[in-house]
Each structure stands twice: as structure tokens, then as C-alpha cells.
Amino acid sequence: MTKLTRQQLHDLYYYLRLNRRVDEQLVSLYRQGKVVGGVYSGLGQEAISVGSAYALEPQDFISPVIRNAGAMIIRGFRPRDLFLQYMGRRDGPTGGRDANTHFGDLARGVVAPISMLGETVSVAAGIALAAKIKKEKRVAVAYVGDGATSTGPFHEGMNLAAVQKLPLLIVGENNGWAYSTPVEKQMAVGSMAERAKAYGIRAVTVDGNDVLAVYQATRAATGRMRKGGGPEMVECLTMRMKGHAEHDDARYVPPKVFEKWRKRDPILLFEKYLAAKKLMTAQQKSAIEERIEREIREDVAFAEASPFPDGANARGGVYSKN
Ligand SMILES: Cc1ncc(C[n+]2csc(CCOP(=O)(O)OP(=O)(O)O)c2C)c(N)n1
Ligand SMILES: [Mg+2]
Numbered sequence: 001m002t003k004l005t006r007q008q009l010h011d012l013y014y015y016l017r018l019n020r021r022v023d024e025q026l027v028s029l030y031r032q033g034k035v036v037g038g039v040y041s042g043l044g045q046e047a048i049s050v051g052s053a054y055a056l057e058p059q060d061f062i063s064p065v066i067r068n069a070g071a072m073i074i075r076g077f078r079p080r081d082l083f084l085q086y087m088g089r090r091d092g093p094t095g096g097r098d099a100n101t102h103f104g105d106l107a108r109g110v111v112a113p114i115s116m117l118g119e120t121v122s123v124a125a126g127i128a129l130a131a132k133i134k135k136e137k138r139v140a141v142a143y144v145g146d147g148a149t150s151t152g153p154f155h156e157g158m159n160l161a162a163v164q165k166l167p168l169l170i171v172g173e174n175n176g177w178a179y180s181t182p183v184e185k186q187m188a189v190g191s192m193a194e195r196a197k198a199y200g201i202r203a204v205t206v207d208g209n210d211v212l213a214v215y216q217a218t219r220a221a222t223g224r225m226r227k228g229g230g231p232e233m234v235e236c237l238t239m240r241m242k243g244h245a246e247h248d249d250a251r252y253v254p255p256k257v258f259e260k261w262r263k264r265d266p267i268l269l270f271e272k273y274l275a276a277k278k279l280m281t282a283q284q285k286s287a288i289e290e291r292i293e294r295e296i297r298e299d300v301a302f303a304e305a306s307p308f309p310d311g312a313n314a315r316g317g318v319y320s321k322n
Helices: 006-031 046-054 069-074 079-086 119-133 152-164 192-198 211-226 255-262 266-276 282-305
Strands: 061-063 140-145 168-174 202-207 232-237
Touching (some): 006 069, 006 079, 006 282, 046 140, 046 232, 046 266, 061 119, 069 079, 119 140, 119 152, 119 168, 152 168, 168 192, 168 211, 202 211, 211 232, 211 266
Parallel strands (some): 140 168, 168 232
């Protein structure tokens, strides 16, 4: 187990809450009609993005999906990047050319989220293969949902990684649903971990709402991988606390399920832990909250002041100059 300092625990708390606030703010902007396209929330799943990304090293790569804004923020993106991008503004990461989460930065080790489900595994397996060939102590992390594990690219990537013993970590987000399809209609085996084991990939299942459990499992797996141990999966059990996106009211989810998971909110659980162990004072907590509110306020103002892109430049940035 990696021992975390008080400061690191406070960092984790900051990122969890910042992730939540960014989500809430995006919903607010969406309801004001300021968002171009849909809003995909990671509500209730913040501990997975935060716990896993915080456990990585600067040279590592992540291939996130729609609910991993928290991981992208830990890799250096700021809330303003998300606000600008979702509002299609000129100063956003893609200059207003795309909506929602399709942006990345290889310098920060972030592959732009890929919409075609399961491709994160194949792409991250490719990054891991390059790292192995170049003998770089880099690991690649693929985020993948329960639904995405039924696609071809998931299986191809898993198999390649297992056979080649690649430094690929698959962070499985088992949130019980893929759109309106419950997980028991998604796979006949009991878990994502079982699917991984069928390829010869070591896999553990952890409480995805416990940020420390996700952090420790990621740290342990990546530690082994840096020594040549081959790919691993950390399956994180959680619940998607909203519909697929803001347009979906999730009426197909039994209310009891939401009630059960609301009591297991990842921020609430971590607050309880920090309080019980006396690891954060009330003043430290409010200082973090104030910092987040200030950052959100400033970044929303910045994004709202940014113009829409100039139509004359619409055809720019399509082809690589290399
Ligand atoms: C290959 C492919 N098929 C279908 C879709 C449409 N689609 C987008 S998200 C989604 C559900 C994804 O479920 P899951 O992988 O469990 O992730 P979650 O939304 O629960 O985080 C579907 C069916 C897609 N993007 N790509
Ligand atoms: Mg799912």
C-alpha cells in the first residue's frame, strides 16, 4: 500500500469536488441553452477518474471516455477548457470545432476521448506497445465502460495486450448500465474482471466509489506493470447517477437503485473517512471549497467572454501539416 500524505489526501478531495462542480456547472450552462450538443455527466463516478489518474506518473498516457473529466483535469486541463469546449468557443481546446469531450493533448498524456466504444483499449494497447518497443517506463490507461466490453475493438485490444504482455491498465467502469441496457443484459459472465481473466489478464474488482481503493489498486497494478508484469484490469463498481446524458431522464432505472447508491456518494464517503481519521479540519475543507468556487466562477466568466470561432476558418485544422 502506498501511504498518502495529508496534502495528497487533500488533493484527492479537491479533485473530487472540482470534478463534481465542473459537472454541475456544465448542466447549468446546458439548461441556459449555452452548450452546443449534449452533456455527459460523471456524477457519482468521480472517485474512479480521480483515484486512478492521481496514481499515475507524468510520463503515462490515458485514453479516457465521456465520464472521465476528472482524469483529464488531473492531467492538467482546467475547468475553463471544458466550459469553452462544451460551448463551442474559439479559445477552447479544439477552437470550437467539436463539442463536449473530444479533445486531448499528447504533451499531457491525454488521448482525446474516442466515441467509438471499446477503441480506448485498442488505442491504449498501441501506446503501450510503443512504450515496450522503445523501452520507456510508461504505462497506458484505457477507460472502458461495461457496455464497451461487448465491442470488437475491446476484445482485439485485450488480446493483443495479453499476448504481448503490454503495460496496459484497463480501468473498467462498471456502472450497471449502458444507455438503458442493464449490465446483466450486457454479459453472461458476472463481471468485467471475469472477461479480462479470460484473456489471461490479471484483474481485481474494487469499490469504485472509494477513491482510496481505486488509487491503491491502480498504484499496485501500475507498479507491477512498470517491472514488466503485463496488462491488468481494475474493475470499479459504481453507479451512473443520471441518465446517459442530460436529455435522458433514466426512467428505466428503478428509483430504489438510485436511493441505495446516493448513500454511497463518493464525496460523502471520503468526507466521512477524512473526518473519522481527523485528516482535514473544517477550515481546510472550507478553504478547498472556496478555492473551487473561485476557479469555477473565473473560468465560466472566461469561457462566456470567448467568442464563437470565425466561420472563415472552418476548414482550418482539418489536415495535419506533417
Ligand atoms: C461502437 C459503438 N456502439 C454504440 C455507441 C453508442 N453509445 C454511446 S455510449 C453508449 C453506452 C455506453 O455504455 P458503457 O460502455 O457502459 O459506458 P457508460 O455510458 O455507462 O459510462 C452507447 C451504446 C457508440 N458510441 N459506439
Ligand atoms: Mg456503463
